[in-house]
Amino acid sequence: MIVFDAPEAVPADFGPSVVAVGKFDGVHAGHRALLQRARRDAERLGARVVAVTFDRNPLRTVRPEICPDDVVGPSQKLDLLAEAGVDACLLLRFDAQRAAQTAEDFISEVLVQALDARVVLVGRDFRFGNRGAGDVAMLEAAGARDGFVVDVVGDVHPDAAERRVSSTWVRELISAGDVAGAATLLGRSPSVRGEVVHGLKRGRELGYPTANVGGAVEGLIPADGVYAGWLVDGGERHPAAISVGTNPTFDDVHHRQVEAYVLDRDDLDLYDHRVDVEFTQRIRGMVAFEGIEPLLAQMADDVRQARGILC
The missing domain is CATH 3.40.50.620 (HUPs)
Known part of the structure; x- marks a missing residue:
């Protein structure tokens, strides 16, 4: 074009x-x-x-x-x-x-x-x-x-709905975390685009290395929570569990961030790559856990659910 x-x-x-x-x-x-x-x-x-x-x-x-x-x-x-x-x-x-x-x-x-x-x-x-x-x-x-x-x-009008498809409706759904609903209006999963930057590397310490999408992020970031979706790096699509929010368990992240853990991969070097993160389905909202062990158990379950949705 x-x-x-x-x-x-x-x-x-x-x-x-x-x-x-x-x-x-x-x-x-x-x-x-x-x-x-x-x-x-x-x-x-x-x-x-x-x-x-x-x-x-x-x-x-x-x-x-x-x-x-x-x-x-x-x-x-x-x-x-x-x-x-x-x-x-x-x-x-x-x-x-x-x-x-x-x-x-x-x-x-x-x-x-x-x-x-x-x-x-x-x-x-x-x-x-x-x-x-x-x-x-x-x-x-x-x-x-x-x-x-x-x-x-x-x-x-999707499926004979009274309300017409509009950017306003799409925006409402994404902001509420209903990315699957937004996808029916868009004809594709909603996504954000940005550069993978260095973060606190806490995910790697916990056994789930994440790509932290930062800088000038394009696209509407959905409501805080955990999602199943895809990380797209050039022509490669990777299934991912995606976290959106401020990491309330540790309370040391002062702005909302998008972090994608590519399922079962710890060998990807994505730093400085410009990637797309596509949101397929919301798994849960964002919560603060009382310690590391409950957090790790929930992360394992998040990955299990993401795998079931995507794979």
């Missing part, structure tokens, strides 16, 4: 294109339905599929006090869009200048001049431009003038 960071970076002869516009936070089942429709339109027209999205949630610029945490980070989002069959992504920097851009100028600069859009796909509640002044009706009127068709893609 080609990534452009500004409209002027798009070559003059790039179009025609079929354009899907949105925040795409999580690239969930609703987003993928829109992108699948875009792929069909592109094949019919002999055009490219382009996702137009932003380097951050627009609320982080215009209303930071109410901006929710991201379901996925920028690099995760780009990878997911590529996996969904997008040919190119225009990843716009959503700064104060972009926030002030009128809806009319967005249509002219991005959709018409840069991308030569023939079809523009959006959700039914799509708003754009300064203060959200642009809506589907405005976009359709512009399309009739500028030569593109607007395709409004309906909501996706």
Whole structure:
């Protein structure tokens, strides 16, 4: 997938294109339905599929006090869009200048001049431009003038549920530790991405060496607890028991951390590797134990349960 960071970076002869516009936070089942429709339109027209999205949630610029945490980070989002069959992504920097851009100028600069859009796909509640002044009706009127068709893609409801798939719902489930429920909306397990860093090495001392994912972690970290999941290092996937939290038994970790014990492996050197940790199922919440022996017994049971879920 080609990534452009500004409209002027798009070559003059790039179009025609079929354009899907949105925040795409999580690239969930609703987003993928829109992108699948875009792929069909592109094949019919002999055009490219382009996702137009932003380097951050627009609320982080215009209303930071109410901006929710991201379901996925920028690099995760780009990878997911590529996996969904997008040919190119225009990843716009959503700064104060972009926030002030009128809806009319967005249509002219991005959709018409840069991308030569023939079809523009959006959700039914799509708003754009300064203060959200642009809506589907405005976009359709512009399309009739500028030569593109607007395709409004309906909501996706899992298993006939009344509630539609949304990033908000995904966020609620992950924050509650219901990673299996979130996976039904995402079409994959929720995950975080980050660099394996040196920790206190207590897991190794206890017989369960863990990869401590630290630094600037991308993706929404689920509720504190222990999970079955996968550590993905490049092309290799390893089954893992994953701990999220502050290690209350020892009370010497002052920030939430993600630690993954690769089942039955103590020979992996993952330091400084950038890895993905996928959460498949929650095993239990995080608790403080009265001493090492109860903790070790519980860790052994956690590993047993993780193995049963994954292997």
